[in-house]
Amino acid sequence: MNIQFRDRPEPASTDVAKTSDIKTSHIKTSHIKTAIADCDIHPARATKTELYPYLAKRWHEHLETYDKRPYHGMMEGPPYPKAQPNASRRDAYPPEGGPQGSSLSFMQQQHLDPNNVVLGVLNPLATGQGIRNHDLAAAICSAINDWQIEKWTSKDKRLKGSIVVANEDGAAAAAEIRTRAGDKNFVQVLLLSRNVEPLGQRRYWPIYEAAEEAGLPVGIHAFGFGGNPITASGWPSFYIEEMVGHAQCQQTVLASLVLEGVFERHPTLKMIMIEAGFGWAPSLSWRLDKTFKRLRSEVPHLKRPPSEYIREHIWWTTQPMEDPERRDHLFQLIDWIGWDRLLFATDYPHWDYDDPSRVLPAGASDANRDAFYLGNARKLYGIV
């Protein structure tokens, strides 16, 4: 018999209000032997001023005097509270302090090492995107890009950054992409799904032009700060409606990209739908194709049925994984989308994290499993 007590802080009380004080165990509860890619990792800043070394002095004073004016009102960050602190796992607080996702060494210890992550794509969400002052938006985005190199990608070669850009200012965004083009610290351009207008519209075209020129895919991650209601029918009452609404928002984004002809203009552009599900892909495609047959003359710039652009240009991250009761339904979905189009992602350290050892049910072939966990990401991002 063997009983071992672990040395760790214990919660002081059952009082619900104090439970956020519970410290982490740092224990990884599952281990995966095969190497994986994680195509959605969220790095955070340990302190509010962590970006200052990468921002001109004038912006320090500006931020302290005026702060940021987001499109969606007098709020910093997403408008709906997140159910877990910082929308993150309660066991992911770094031992040295700071919010979840703010420590490279703890990320290595808790996630990258035990899960055998050989390629991790960083998707910073709290950037300059969605700030009404476009000069400030561009400055913060550029600072975030420098910060990704300095704090993360130069310190751990498994990690790759995303070029974040001032999404509402096409010229500034394109300039930032051209500045970073060829820098192997970055593997994609990152946008969010909620913007001032649907992402296919022409104010965003300079972003796609610069990304295609740089040979970089464009990832579109759920959330964003466009100022519009977060569902197509208005502001909902519950956080759960925001969570399931990402799929709906992403559908409007994808329809806009296809129907505005973005993929006709940029035939080599690749895009990734991040954290918005993929179960809706067949239904949206069928509906688009059916309606296209009736309304083709409205969008004569399209030369092919909409579904063909989607199949050719779109990749999908897996988290939060579709979870039907019958696994054959999941496999039917993936068969439609293509086993070569899914990119495994955990969303670490966020609370709806998918554990790599639990996500894909038994029944996938070895080749499909390898593609799902690593091969597709390596190919798309050009990482050998």
Added chain:
Amino acid sequence: MVRHVIAPVDELPPGTRKFLTIDERPIAIFNIKGEFFGLLNRCPHQGAALCEGPLIGLAQSSDPGAIEYTRAGEIIRCPWHGWEFDIRTGQSYCDPKRFRAKAYPVNVEPGAALVKGPYVAETIKVAVESDYVVVEL
């Protein structure tokens, strides 16, 4: 079933929980208002350290518009995905047909009874005059 002596009762006052590993199984023992409970510290959903989550109550509705909040502090909420489990039985309130957390019986036993055995207590020195928390698994 093997009974393991975990700790003297006064090392686990009400409102605390203790994490331990028994035969490579991660276990947590809770003292909730003087009652003791044991759970496997692994969420049956995706494997998180379930017992590090907050202890909450149970909000339920018998009729639209009526919400009853009961069982305060007896429901454990997973630190990852927020799934709720009954600390007394391990029952899931999110997907009870497919998932159940593993619950272990925990009792308080007098030292005088423990020294007679059969208990496993090599890491704890048992004194006749004290009471001890004992888990069965």
